[in-house]
Amino acid sequence: MNAFELREPDWNAIEPARLTAEPKLQGHVLVLPTQFGEVSVTISQFGLRLNAGTTHDETFKILTTTPSNLPLSLNKLDQGFAATAGEYRLEFYSDPFYFKLYKNDKLVQQSATDGHFVRQHRLPPLAKTDNGWILSLELNYDEAVYGLGEKWGKLDKRGQLIRSYNHDALGVNAEKSYKNTPYAWSPEGWNLFVHTPAPVTHGVGYALWSQRAYVCLVEDDALDVFLYQEQTPAQSINRYCELTGFAPVPPQWSFGVILSKAYYKDANELLSVAREVRAKNMPCDVITLDGRAWQDTDTRFAFEWDPTRYADPKPVLDELKAMDFKICVWEYPMISVNNPLFAKAAENGWLIKDKRTGKAYQYEWDLSPFGEVLTPLPESGILDFTHPDAYEYWLESHKPLFEFGVDMIKADFGEQLEDENMVSHSGDSGIRLHNVYSMLYNRCVYEAAEKYCKTGPFLFSRSAWTGSQRFPAQWGGDPQADWQGLAASIRGSLAWGMSGGPFFATDIGGFYKDTRDAELYVRWAQASVFSAHMRLHGIGPREPWSYTEQASDAVFAALKLRYQLIPYLQECAEQAQQTGLPIQRAMALAFPDDVLAHSFDQQFMCGEKLLVVPCVVPNGKVKFYLPQGEWVRFPDGQAFQGGKYYEETLELTQMAVFVRKGDTLMLGPEVQHTEQDMSQLTAWPK
Structure with a gap:
């Protein structure tokens, strides 16, 4: 986090935007000249849109709909102006620039009214600083705010400082999370969505800044903000998904139980567990080969089976198929410098570059948080999904996997673009590309599954950004294996659902610091029966019989109920596709x-x-x-x-x-x- 987030800014030193000339209409666009450049205003079915600066962000395809701007009328008020289109009316004032937005003559939102002894606004209603654009909005005294992605704390974000920035969070215990989106909504009806790949910091009634205002810092040179109103939260999310995309219905088998652990060490262990699952009549559809299960850690990732353990993987997959298992394999978008593919990809310009040298950036892993969980990881290149040829190469490289019998990809990581010296084919720095990179990665793998998977496209992504809901599904990272890890995982799933992501799963039993708590395992499984997808996963075995007999019986009962609910869950998924x-x-x-x-x-x-x-x-x-x-x-x-x-x-x-x-x-x-x-x-x- 930058210094701006860690202390109270000197609001007195921030110059608010002001109109430097009369506003003017250019077709359906209202142009506001300010000392920071022109700010354009449009009104559409998605409400008010404020736009400043130029980007090439349309190439990322975060939006799936191009808003149809309505014709505007501009009228002068006693002390300001009114722009009207359709159901919306924007009243705005010049020095400083501030506004009130109405829909059908009802106030939707306005610039924060947090005042100062000697000026009207303590907080700048709109400003541009070295850190990015600031927008300050009003919060009613008891108003809740929801959304902003997968977060582990209270669902109501009032009082919190939230940063829309994807992290390898290493747990569910802090503000950091894997899936973010700068979309927030209030039960009062207003919705705020920042269309950007860049980080966004939200002081949502954050008392160190203002307990009565929503201060939004868009950490970019460009500004693109939607502000709209709907009657219900369901309609709000529907409108957001109209703008950023709806999730397709996953295949039926994905609603069955997914069995995994970190990790099945070789083919014998994998097949032994699969045979035991069927012998004990455990309900299960998918078995997973996690990170080290099928890749050589020193040379991953290159779509290669580790020859020391899978000299011929086809018979292994064939046996799993004969037992009616779907097969999930793990990947991440990194290529070890020890693999010949690194040199090939670097030569072709397919990797994120180091702007200091012009060569492929070599990412060095910080393994200090992992302890003995991971073997040492080599320096790696990062695939550049903004490069059309790199994107196509990665997509097509999945074809042999799906032809081999793989049904599902666990698309892990994607949070490693975190250095200003990283530069992409699109010209973006690592920081600017950091968030949307997850969505581009999700899209590429999902499109590969759409093209080549015989049993229907489905993946698990850990990291996600605005629009990732179009490429289902997501899972909730690496929770601590304790009761608070369970509670936080549930809150994370609900928060992601309130942010336009309809499908979510957690690691049943918790991922790390497992104490073999049988009661925790049972309660986690019971809760997950009612989540979109259900995966048993963690460090160590997650088969029910690896716990106590009583726990095993309780989990077997939960898994049986899960399968009875699949027709109902499919109906819910179809509703999600239509409504968000x-x-x-x-x-x-x-x-x-x-x-x-x-x-x-x-x-x-x-x-x-x-x-x-x-x-x-x-x-x-x-x-x-x-x-x-x-x-x-x-x-x-x-x-x-x-x-x-x-x-x-x-x-x-x-x-x-x-x-x-x-x-x-x-x-x-x-x-x-x-x-x-x-x-x-x-x-x-x-």
Whole structure:
């Protein structure tokens, strides 16, 4: 983080934007001359758009829709101006420039009213500094703000300092996260989206800056901001996805159980586990060859099977296929300097370059956080996805994998562009390209799967940016294997869902510092039954029988229920494709009018019908709130009155899941994998 974020800025020293001449209409564009250059204003179905500076960001295709600008009328007010188009009216003033945005004559948003003894605004309404553009907006005294990507803390970002910057976060314990987007919304109806690849810092009622304002720092020379209003949070997210893209429906098998660990060391261990899964009738669809499982760490990544362990991988994959497994393999967009591919890629200009030398940048890994988790990683080049030939090479290199029988890619990492001396084919620095690089990487691998995978495109990406929801799915990085790791992972999944990402999975049992806590493993699995995708993964075994017999029985029951819910989850996925609504819906999203529900940010709706209360503490205690109406527990049918707070203690096999009285669920049969007949559905309640 830069110094601007770590202290309170000297707001007195920041010069606010002012109009240096009369505003003028140029077609459907209102041009505002300022001392920082011209700021253009347009109004479309996506509300107000403020734009300054020039970029080539359209080549990144963050947006999937080109807004249709509406004709503007410009009128002079007593002390300012009014620009009107469609349902929106922008009132703005000259010195300093500040504004009020209305929709159908109702105030949507305005420049922050945080005042100063001797001037109207303590915070600059709009300014350009050495750190980037500043935009200051108003927050009502009790207003919540949601979105801003995968974050592990409270879903309501009010009071927080959030930076939209992807990190290899090494856990779920701090503000740093793997998936970010500079999109925020309020239950009051306004939405803010910054269209940029660059980092964005958000002081959301952050008290060191202003507890009553939303201060947004766009860390770039260019500014491109959308500000719009919708009646409900669901409509807000739908509008955002209209602008940045909807997620396609993943293949049916992806909703089954994905089994993984870091890592199955050779073919014998991999096949032994797969055979045991089938012998014990464990429901499972996918088995994963993680980072070191199929690649030689010293020479990865080059789409090569480690010849010392997989001299002939085809029989191994064939046996897995014969057992009806789908196969997932790991990758990252790095090429070891020890692999001949590095020299080839460097010669072709396919790698991120070092602007000091003009040669391929050689990334040096900091292994100090990893301890014994990882073997030493070699210096590596970083594939440049802005280079058309490099992009095409990486895409086409997946063809042999898919032809071999691979069904799914775990697209790991993608957060390593973090140096101003890095420069891409597009001319962007590593810092400017850092965030959108994840999305370009996601897109390339997903397009490869679209083109060559016989069982339908699907991947797991760890790092993501605006638009990555179009290339499902994402998983939540590396949580600590404890109860707080579980709770934070749930909040991360809900936050990503409130940011336009409908599909998410976590590492069931936690990734690191595993203590073989059987109760934690059970509760994590039970919660994940109701997530979009379900993966057992971590350092060490995650098969149910590797824990206690009681835990194994409880998890087997959860996995069986998961498969019965697949028809319902597919319906939810189809709805996500149409609306942008996530599978897991936080209470503020699902029940915007029931304010009491909003603070319960561990519980969530799975689709429209299932209210899920995960157990995130030892000994089975759950605290929850049921929104207004009548509810029944699933599956025993016990009646509960809504509008009330409850506390219960669950047995290990029990889950706190509720359905509105009168709703019907269609459940599928008990199967071991999705290749079996899943057509017979049963209504619940009968």
